[in-house]
Amino acid sequence: MRAVRIDTFGGPDVLTPVEVPDPVPGPGEVLVRVEAAGVNRADALARAGTYHRARPLPLVLGLEAAGTVAAVGEGVTGLAPGSRVMAMGGATPGFYAELAAVPATRVVPLPDGVDPHAAAGMPIAWVTAWYCLHRLARLKEGETVVVQAAASGVGTAAVQIAAHTGARVIAAARSAGKAGWAAGFGAHEALDTSAFPGEAAVEEVLRLTGGRGADVVLDAVGGDVFAQSLRQVGFGGRVVALANVALRPSTVDTRDFYPKNASVHGFQLTGLVEHGYDPRPDLREIAAGVAAGTYRVPVEATFPLDQASRAHALLEQRASRGKIVLTAQD
Structure with a gap:
């Protein structure tokens, strides 16, 4: 599958499109076919090597996404292949990719009427x-x-x-x-x-x-x-x-x-999630508000996955408004 990886810390130009093996969902995991992935400042800090929690290289970034369930691992219930979902954190290899294996505890069904680009910008912010x-x-x-x-x-x-x-x-x-x-x-x-x-x-x-x-x-x-x-x-x-x-x-x-x-x-x-916070109830309530028109998720710009470097450059100019999103499916 296609992914965007960093092999060294640095500026936006270190984000490199690569081909990597498809991930396989383990027990309790969901394989998500990523349609759109949100770009966050934590991604830019991790790419630059200045994030307060260092992660080893090579690294595929991405903390949030929207897409469809491609497969489920052993023990997963309530999520079936083809379901539209949002996901956040804990992904292998990361959401800057066409596929990501995610713990089922980080995956929420996407209500009808919510655009996947908007959904990709919801979980973290x-x-x-x-x-x-x-x-x-x-x-x-x-x-x-x-x-x-x-x-x-x-x-x-x-x-x-x-x-x-x-x-x-x-x-x-x-x-x-x-x-x-x-x-x-x-x-x-x-x-x-x-x-x-x-x-x-x-x-x-x-x-x-x-x-x-x-x-x-x-x-x-x-x-x-x-x-x-x-x-x-x-x-x-x-x-x-x-x-x-x-x-x-x-x-x-x-x-x-x-x-x-x-x-x-x-x-x-x-850190909050690692210490036991389950984001799914809050995320479901937020998604329901977006579906009902109570809330709007403004997406200023979308970039193809292989142009992640442009997305990061725009983010770091601090001139953007709302969310920046990568599209992973042609």
């Missing part, structure tokens, strides 16, 4: 946003939430989930165009952080909240922005840190959050 807002931050109707990097895959998911919960949403992004676009998914305010750099972004959130600060700040940026997030949250608020795309350390002053009795949560999906 949407489960992340859902878990962070509902399970960690425990966002409630009437609260105010700031979504940093609101034009990203996680950001657009978070804006919609928070708005559907009944929260007031401030969508923050690094240009007026991206902030305004993200606000179109249900946010009440758009915050262009290029116009309000550094401390000015903190002051703007305080102004928008009448000086109280936000109840929840969802931070997918890290670096200096995480320190700002701590200052943007109000008394008794919650900050959830889920990424560091800035790739810089954060200088934190504990006085920015402990006098407010604020709490700080860390989130990393792979």
Whole structure:
């Protein structure tokens, strides 16, 4: 089968189309014929060798996909060949391939009416946003939430989930165009952080909240922005840190959050699943919302599998909006 592999760490050009043996599903596994695979920042970090959890080479990337069941291993029930599915994590060799063997515990049937390209962009970003807002931050109707990097895959998911919960949403992004676009998914305010750099972004959130600060700040940026997030949250608020795309350390002053009795949560999906979290119930609920038209999964660009390097180059420009997807079937 066709796959895209890296044999050395580096830039997008190390992503190389290759022919590899077809995987065989073992006990408890499902063989998925990949139609589309989502491209994530974790993929780019793993490719560059800067991901915090090193993986050995050679390596086929890919954390999420949509497709059809090609075969099932011993002991698998409820999933039959030909079924349309979404899958996330634990794939052999990885989802940048035409076929992938995945633990059945990471596979969810795809509801009718959901486009496979949109489905391929759901498992990582949407489960992340859902878990962070509902399970960690425990966002409630009437609260105010700031979504940093609101034009990203996680950001657009978070804006919609928070708005559907009944929260007031401030969508923050690094240009007026991206902030305004993200606000179109249900946010009440758009915050262009290029116009309000550094401390000015903190002051703007305080102004928008009448000086109280936000109840929840969802931070997918890290670096200096995480320190700002701590200052943007109000008394008794919650900050959830889920990424560091800035790739810089954060200088934190504990006085920015402990006098407010604020709490700080860390989130990393792979580790959470490894420690027992079953993403399937949440993913089923999200997929039902997409099927019903409650949520939209914006896909900005699709690339053929053998052009994965172009997809990574676009991702790393940080100019994209929503999700980037690879198509594995001609």
